[in-house]
Amino acid sequence: MAKKIVIPALFLLLFQWVSAQRFEGGVLAGFNATQVEGDNFKGFHKPGILTGFFVQTDLAPAVFAGMEIKYSQKGSRKKINPKDPDPEKYIMRLGYVDIPLFVGFRTNDRGAILAGVSAGYLIHAMEYDEYGEFPVQDQHAFNNLDLQPFLGFQFGLLDQLKLDLRFALSVLPIRGQPGDNATSYYWLNNQFNNVISLAAYYNFRR
Numbered sequence: 001m002a003k004k005i006v007i008p009a010l011f012l013l014l015f016q017w018v019s020a021q022r023f024e025g026g027v028l029a030g031f032n033a034t035q036v037e038g039d040n041f042k043g044f045h046k047p048g049i050l051t052g053f054f055v056q057t058d059l060a061p062a063v064f065a066g067m068e069i070k071y072s073q074k075g076s077r078k079k080i081n082p083k084d085p086d087p088e089k090y091i092m093r094l095g096y097v098d099i100p101l102f103v104g105f106r107t108n109d110r111g112a113i114l115a116g117v118s119a120g121y122l123i124h125a126m127e128y129d130e131y132g133e134f135p136v137q138d139q140h141a142f143n144n145l146d147l148q149p150f151l152g153f154q155f156g157l158l159d160q161l162k163l164d165l166r167f168a169l170s171v172l173p174i175r176g177q178p179g180d181n182a183t184s185y186y187w188l189n190n191q192f193n194n195v196i197s198l199a200a201y202y203n204f205r206r
Contacts, residue, residue, distance in 0.1 A: 030199025
């Protein structure tokens, strides 16, 4: 009898709490600077776009939590040296649907610190060299799932507009070690996405 009363009461309290929360949301758009740990090229030389939607709610006066759904371009690019008499070109282009979950702490009226984790699903992947897209025999599959903890900072420009800067690194490899037959000049070890992103967030709430 007690369980029949307590369980519905808990669900009712949870429903009332969720209903009482003030959710807000909007759109986001920006750019990534990316590299891949585990390849032969250093530096955030691969640009990409990111765009999507976000929702968030306050947990306390200075604490908030949120979720996003966004398209994010990642990958790697070899920086060409114009003085190299025989330069080798390499570009890795990856496109993900990312779902970040985060908690934020407001440091003042304009600024906030974020921490969270982002799960990503790979929707397209291509690799190029100076001859074009890799032929089928030189293509090596990427893992479909990506998982990236991240740390970020937000700064409010206007009441409805803020800038968001984040640093993220995969904890699951996007691709394992190359096999014996793999072309290895661009691929040394397990590969991981390493991303710096800067985006503008527009809140629909007035």
